[in-house]
Amino acid sequence: MSTPAESLQSVLTPSDQLAVTSDGDLTIEGAVAADLIARFGSPLFVFSEATLRANYRRARDAFAAVWPGPVNVMFAIKCNPNMAVRAVLHDEGAGGDCFGIPEIEATFAGGADPDKIALNGGNKTAEELERAIELGITINMDAAEEIDDVVAAARKVGKSVRVNIRLKVVPPEFEHFVSDAYLIDGDFRPTLQRWKWGVTQETAIAMVERLKGEPDLDWTGWHTHYGRMSARAEDYRAFQGECARMIGAVATATGVAPRVIDMGGGWARERDPESRSADAKGPPIEKQAQAVVGALRHHLEGAGLDTSKIALWAEPGRYIAGNAAVMLTSIGTIKSDAGYVWFNVEASENNLPAICKEGSANHVTVASGMHRKADAQADIVGPICIPSVLAEGLMVPADVVTGEPVAILDAGFYAEAEASLINSVPLPATVLVADGEAELIKRAQTWQEVFATQIIPDRLRRQDLGDNLWRG
Ligand SMILES: Cc1ncc(COP(=O)(O)O)c(C=O)c1O
Structure with missing residues (x-):
């Protein structure tokens, strides 16, 4: 039975800047994944x-x-x-x-x-x-x-x-x-x-x-x-x-x-x-x-x-x-029922459409405690109304808890270019890491920006609703 750190090691290619600290934290060109999420939010595209x-x-x-x-x-x-x-x-x-x-x-x-x-x-x-x-x-x-x-x-x-x-x-x-x-x-x-x-x-x-x-x-x-x-x-x-x-x-x-x-x-x-x-x-x-x-x-x-x-x-x-981008996200509700375990994360098919629509097989890993034995299974799923299965039956440590980070490798393969707005989820931020230092290169969208180009014709406006976004 291997650890997430060992599984990661088995798929690394020469230009990857991915490593695991002695404490079991994933780093991307020296920046700790969990720290990046704490600073920039989840989900997050991280470029090396x-x-x-x-x-x-x-x-x-x-x-x-x-x-x-x-x-x-x-x-x-x-x-x-x-x-x-x-x-x-x-x-x-x-x-x-x-x-x-x-x-x-x-x-x-x-x-x-x-x-x-x-x-x-x-x-x-x-x-x-x-x-x-x-x-x-x-x-x-x-x-x-x-x-x-x-x-x-x-x-x-x-x-x-x-x-x-x-x-x-x-x-x-x-x-x-x-x-x-x-x-x-x-x-x-x-x-x-x-x-x-x-x-x-x-x-x-x-x-x-x-x-x-x-x-x-x-x-x-x-x-x-x-x-x-x-x-x-x-x-x-x-x-x-x-x-x-x-x-x-x-x-x-x-x-x-x-x-x-x-x-x-x-x-x-x-x-x-x-x-x-x-x-x-x-x-x-x-x-x-x-x-x-x-x-x-x-x-x-x-x-x-x-x-x-x-x-x-x-x-x-x-x-x-x-392989220059990794998507980071964190675990919300951990649901166990019907013989399955689901780790709900903020990342979804919106951000990684090729995984769900084209069958791309990205390496997915918990990004903390990576030296623990992966002795249990979970499906990693996004929050939207379509299945949004980012990994099925992933081997994970049995004691993973809400709040732990998850990394999805190879998020530079057209993921940001093909992102969708299903469920009107705003697009996430992107950071660039150089030698351990992270800089924001794209801020996250706001939900208002998701709707910013829309117009409700005057004849359909409700006069009794008071001021709201659409009255601008
Ligand atoms: C004309 C042209 N050049 C380059 C590319 C980049 O292809 P790839 O990302 O597979 O290297 C594309 C992708 O569709 C293309 O249409």
């Missing part, structure tokens, strides 16, 4: 700055070790939209991927190097395109039809713009595809073909030919995005290999060599709750990098392209932020 920095560096080094040209690792801010997180990554030298005005502005809020930033998305508005051009960032175009819009925006702003073209990559190997994360089992190619993103090789050739005659648009290369579809290195290799085959074919057909290949995101972490396991069994980033770079070089160099002159871009979101 050292983990963010280490994840960025490891991804950068993994690609730089095998790619002969320059490497740009861009943080996909959609994964975690905290501006302070983005600022840490800019401080490290990371680029960024953004969609839409809010992500553009949040990417630049803590500093950004425009040469390392790309705007993605289909159906980009004139406002987005003009803002991107003003800031000098690359636009990854998703359709031939977008060229006219980018030309119009460049003329309006009076500035030229670098553009890439997003490719629709459908690897022949994906005829037989099994995902550990999604319900994809069988021929994945028709799905990839149907998804709205990217253009075919034929369209890509026509776009490059057209761009030769557009002086305001500086075509630099290609974009694609595999996503966290599976964690097998061979699937990354198949996807990026097919992408490189298309790139080589377009270069041969048009006579123009790319200067940039942006591979998108989807790089898996070793401890990867989306694989439906909390064990640390995923492929190391170095293995993913070797697999894709091997395939890229094979096809590109085979087509006569000089890879040392091509910059390789990657857009990791979950790889950088995934």
Whole structure:
């Protein structure tokens, strides 16, 4: 029978900043979990700055070790939209991927190097395109039809713009595809073909030919995005290999060599709750990098392209932020009935939707008294009106009491980005810990803010209720 400290130890990955004191308290980069809850409340997202920095560096080094040209690792801010997180990554030298005005502005809020930033998305508005051009960032175009819009925006702003073209990559190997994360089992190619993103090789050739005659648009290369579809290195290799085959074919057909290949995101972490396991069994980033770079070089160099002159871009979101955040919460009512024990906590499906909706298996642990034997079982459940089971049958010490802290690992995997307001529960605060010191980077919402955009039409207002929030 193991202790929570031993269970935690068995799932740690190199960049985790999680430790257990001799008293059994969980620490996150030196800050005691229970103290953080006492100071900032529960539930609480806690980021480790050292983990963010280490994840960025490891991804950068993994690609730089095998790619002969320059490497740009861009943080996909959609994964975690905290501006302070983005600022840490800019401080490290990371680029960024953004969609839409809010992500553009949040990417630049803590500093950004425009040469390392790309705007993605289909159906980009004139406002987005003009803002991107003003800031000098690359636009990854998703359709031939977008060229006219980018030309119009460049003329309006009076500035030229670098553009890439997003490719629709459908690897022949994906005829037989099994995902550990999604319900994809069988021929994945028709799905990839149907998804709205990217253009075919034929369209890509026509776009490059057209761009030769557009002086305001500086075509630099290609974009694609595999996503966290599976964690097998061979699937990354198949996807990026097919992408490189298309790139080589377009270069041969048009006579123009790319200067940039942006591979998108989807790089898996070793401890990867989306694989439906909390064990640390995923492929190391170095293995993913070797697999894709091997395939890229094979096809590109085979087509006569000089890879040392091509910059390789990657857009990791979950790889950088995934394990950098922990959600802390505390135990309220402990209920025993019907042969079960439930630890009611303040965190819920609102804050960690992937656990409940997508079957993500996050490591959950009591965060105090962690050297006690875990000799009992409890379900960890949130307070809202849907089951909100954060952990089922978790092994816990039998003498856990109300008020003890609980930690849920890997809360950086899109959790804040996908949070919901079911039951109108305000969004929690987020803190950033650096070397034991915690700073608030997002305060908790108030319940009034949850309703702040709502309006009761005058004809529905009750005159007899006196002043209340809605009379403003
Ligand atoms: C274009 C693009 N780039 C990067 C990402 C980040 O992906 P991940 O968090 O899996 O690395 C996404 C996620 O959807 C994306 O759509």
